[in-house]
Amino acid sequence: MKKIKLQDAVGTKLAHDITEVRPGQFKGPAFRKGHVVCDEDLCHLQRLGKNHLYILEMAEDEFHENQAAAILAGAIAGDGVLWKDEPREGKINLFAGRDGLVRVDTAALAAFNMVEDVMCATLHNNTLVKEGELVAGTRAIPLVVKKTVIERAAAIAGQNGPLLSIQPLLSVKVGLVITGNEVYHGLIEDRFVPILSKKVETLGSSVHCVDFAPDNAEEISRVIRGQLEKGCSLLLLSGGMSVDPDDVTRHGIRLAGAGEFHYGAAVLPGAMFLVAYLGDVPLLGVPACGLYHRTTVLDLVLPRVLAGERIGKKDLAFLGHGGLCRDCKPCTFPQCGFGKGN
Numbered sequence: 001m002k003k004i005k006l007q008d009a010v011g012t013k014l015a016h017d018i019t020e021v022r023p024g025q026f027k028g029p030a031f032r033k034g035h036v037v038c039d040e041d042l043c044h045l046q047r048l049g050k051n052h053l054y055i056l057e058m059a060e061d062e063f064h065e066n067q068a069a070a071i072l073a074g075a076i077a078g079d080g081v082l083w084k085d086e087p088r089e090g091k092i093n094l095f096a097g098r099d100g101l102v103r104v105d106t107a108a109l110a111a112f113n114m115v116e117d118v119m120c121a122t123l124h125n126n127t128l129v130k131e132g133e134l135v136a137g138t139r140a141i142p143l144v145v146k147k148t149v150i151e152r153a154a155a156i157a158g159q160n161g162p163l164l165s166i167q168p169l170l171s172v173k174v175g176l177v178i179t180g181n182e183v184y185h186g187l188i189e190d191r192f193v194p195i196l197s198k199k200v201e202t203l204g205s206s207v208h209c210v211d212f213a214p215d216n217a218e219e220i221s222r223v224i225r226g227q228l229e230k231g232c233s234l235l236l237l238s239g240g241m242s243v244d245p246d247d248v249t250r251h252g253i254r255l256a257g258a259g260e261f262h263y264g265a266a267v268l269p270g271a272m273f274l275v276a277y278l279g280d281v282p283l284l285g286v287p288a289c290g291l292y293h294r295t296t297v298l299d300l301v302l303p304r305v306l307a308g309e310r311i312g313k314k315d316l317a318f319l320g321h322g323g324l325c326r327d328c329k330p331c332t333f334p335q336c337g338f339g340k341g342n
Contacts, residue, residue, distance in 0.1 A: 002054060003052050003054055004052060006042060006045060006046065006050060006052060009053040010037050010038060010042070012036070012053065013034050013036055014031055015054055015056035016056075016089075017029035017089040018048060018050065028088070029089055056143070058144055061147050062144050062146060062147060063140070063146075063147055065140045065145065068140035068145050069092040070085045070087065071150050071151075072092070072150065073092040075154035075155075076136065076138055076157045078103075078161070078163065079162065079165045080096065080165055080167070081095070081097060081135065081136075082094070082095050082096075083095065090139045090143070091137055091138070091139040092138055092139065093134055093136070094136040094138070096131055096132060096135050097131065098168055099130050099131050099166075099168065099169070099204075100166040101128055101166065101169065101307040102123050102124070102126065102164070103125065103126070103167050104122050104124075108157060108159070108160055108163045109163055109164075112153055112156050115149060115152055117140055117142055117149050118139070118149065119138065120137070121137055121138075122136040123135050124340045126303070127334070127340075128334060129166065169203055169204050169205075169303060169307055170306050170308060171205050171206070172205045172234050173206060173234075174206065174207050174232060174235070175207075175208060175209040175228075175236070176193055176210045176235075176237075177211055177212075177235060177236070178192050178211070179215065179238065179240045179249045179252075180215060183212060183239070184214040184215075190212070191291055192238040192286070192290070192291065193210055195290060199299070204306075208227075209232055211223045216248065216252075217248040217252040218255065220240075220248065220249055220252025220255075223252075224237075224252065224256040224283070228281060234282055234306075235282070235283045236283075236286055237249055237253070237274075237284070237285050238286045240252075240285075241273070241274060241285050241286070241287040241288070242272055242287065249285060250285065253276050254276075258277060258278050259277060259279070260277040262274065262275045262311075262313045263285075265301075265319055266318075266320030266323050267296070267300065267323035267324075267339075269293045269296045270289055270290075272287040273285060273287055273301070275301070275312075284298065284301065286298055294333070295333040295338060297323070299333065299334075299339070300319060300323070300338075301319075319339065322338065322339055322340045323339060323341065324338075325338045
């Protein structure tokens with residue numbers, strides 16, 4: 001870098017964007033890389049604290065921050081992630097190219113950020129986004145960085161598949177099984193169907209079957225098999241998930257032939273949540289808290305299931321970090337910390 005006095009800089013090209021910050025009003029490039037300094041710029045540059053400018057002289061083994069950012073963005077972006085080679089202040093933003101679930105290889109992201117002189121910041125893993133939303137940003141931190149550093153970071157980003165991708169949600173036929181003698185016999189009005197239907201439809205799927213069953217394991221098993229025969233590829237079951245002896249929904253699921261069964265999630269509200277599989281068909285047992293709380297464990301797991309993920313015991317255990325809902329009034333989910341630890 002060759003340092004020159006500001007008054008001698010007229011006619012030179014800027015080596016990098018020069019940032020201007022006006023608190024509460026503006027932050028961005030006042031002058032862009034490559035801008036040719038003219039007399040009219042000098043007062044503005046002085047107000048930005050610039051009494052000297054620099055002429056950049058790069059070595060063969062170095063990248064400018066803009067070129068480095070483009071290489072890093074290309075290495076980070078997987079399926080469903082878009083970016084343009086238009087760095088601003090050395091940074092490139094990455095955007096969702098479709099609606100879906102943000103998938104971040106968090107281990108690879110940490111390893112990437114352990115490399116000196118580079119960084120990448122993303123949304124939380126498993127965040128639902130719409131097409132066009134900002135999902136990540138990356139840059140080289142110094143103005144000039146060694147090529148070997150950028151190449152190493154890029155290799156880390158891609159060594160185990162994409163570091164960042166957007167997984168689209170499947171549109172499936174969902175079956176609702178509402179259990180409990182009190183609803184089945186008409187003693188109380190069901191309130192689960194509209195709640196669950198709204199959650200399903202908001203995520204782009206449809207409710208194909210709705211059935212009610214008494215607290216009888218054999219009858220629940222029969223209803224489950226009937227919905228599978230009708231073409232449902234995801235079942236949500238409500239009621240019968242607590243510890244009372246007459247809560248037999250879990251037994252009905254086992255009788256139906258579930259080969260994989262996980263009861264209990266490290267989430268509040270929703271500790272008595274259940275995930276089971278009949279072949280490749282997921283069955284999600286929704287505890288009674290779903291009637292009271294606007295947001296529960298179901299809101300954390302359902303999008304992942306619709307993204308094609310097979311949820312196991314480890315996944316339910318890892319939900320514990322960030323799995324405590326603060327029951328805010330009003331509820332701001334998903335713009336809050338609930339479920340964001342994973």
